[in-house]
Amino acid sequence: MRELEECKKEVFRRSNERIKMRRKKRQRAMVCCTSLCVLLVAGVVIPRLGPVDELFINRSDGAEKSAAPAYAYVKCAKEGSVFQTLDRITEKEAAKDSYDMVVGLFVIEEEYTAKDDAVEDTAKDYQSGVSEGTEDTDRDTAGTVAKDTTTGKINYQMGENATGDDATYGSTEQATIYEFVFQMEAGKEAEFRLSGNELTDRTNDRKIILTEEQLQMLKTQFGIEEEKE
Amino acid sequence: MDNGACSYRRFLDGDESAFDDIMKELFHGLVFFVDRYVHDVHAAEDIAIDALSDLIVHKHRYNFKVTLKTYLFMVGRSRALDYLKHRKVIEFTELSEATEVSAEEKTLEESVLSEEKKRIVNGAVGRLPEEMRVVIHLIYFEDMTYEEAAKVMKKNRKQVDNLLYRAKKELRILLGEDGELLE
CATH class of the missing domain: 1.10.1740.10 (RNA polymerase sigma factor, region 2, helix turn helix motif)
Incomplete structure (x- = not known):
């Protein structure tokens, strides 16, 4: 048995030892935690910062985006000069409708793939028979198409409204050229060109000849008639 | 105290x-x-x-x-x-x-253990099972209350009470005539 005084010294000695050990352990834990945090920040957080920003931007208008069109911005130009734009925020639905409509025209065209060759021939015939210098474009061109082609499906006829004037239009050289540019937020574009009754998908390099009805619909959609007036 | x-x-x-x-x-x-x-x-x-x-x-x-x-x-x-x-x-x-x-x-x-009777009891306590030994120690040698002893032994008061009762019974047998010291 040790003396009480001796035991007391031993108690203090052990206490100091244990306190030192605790401090060491605490410091070690701190060092571990700090290095772990640094590693985490360097390895996980920093690489994710870029995508996180993108996500944040996308998420900020996520609700709108879910119902938003693929192309949110439309620019309509008449022979190079822009006459209408559909703003991406206020008129997204209109932009979507416009895009859907234009693309829809091509889809309809594809349904008649069997007659594609005939249509192209018609267009060629039509182009070769074009007479230059006509101003009254729409009706005249329609009339010509009716006169020159007999395919029936894609072409159209002016019928009673036809003036009988042989002046036609529809060739890219003569007709007023309209450009419709659909722009995505990310920057991707879809570009269409309307020249007379010929609609070209410049992105996919496709061409269709529109019927009178389709042409009218397209013009109404993009407000071309109003512009003319 | x-x-x-x-x-x-x-x-x-x-x-x-x-x-x-x-x-x-x-x-x-x-x-x-x-x-x-x-x-x-x-x-x-x-x-x-x-x-x-x-x-x-x-x-x-x-x-x-x-x-x-x-x-x-x-x-x-x-x-x-x-x-x-x-x-x-x-x-x-x-x-x-x-x-x-x-x-x-x-x-x-x-x-x-300054008192003589405690020393006599202590001799017999050594022969008891562990828990009984401890409860006797805490109650009789350390003058703890039942509650304090229960806290130390991680038991409730009733358990300590029962344990002490059985321990005393055992001790009386071990101490024989000196068993009255426990009273």
């Missing part, structure tokens, strides 16, 4: 001499109590020193809701059980050394 709580408060306030009072008041009793478990005075002393150093290392672990004695005995018991659990080597001692050890134990017993 606050069983060291007041001294410990003084020690926490910066009075180092207060720890002497705690040592004087509780150290030997704690060693004696731990020895009930470990049956080794040196190990018991070691455990008691560790239990006391806990008071210095973890200064705010003791919340003054029980007496310091009860708290220290709780720590001592837990450390003793831990010691028994992790003791792997069974030490063999020479007979001559064993005599020395028993002499040391006797000195400890004398220092803690």
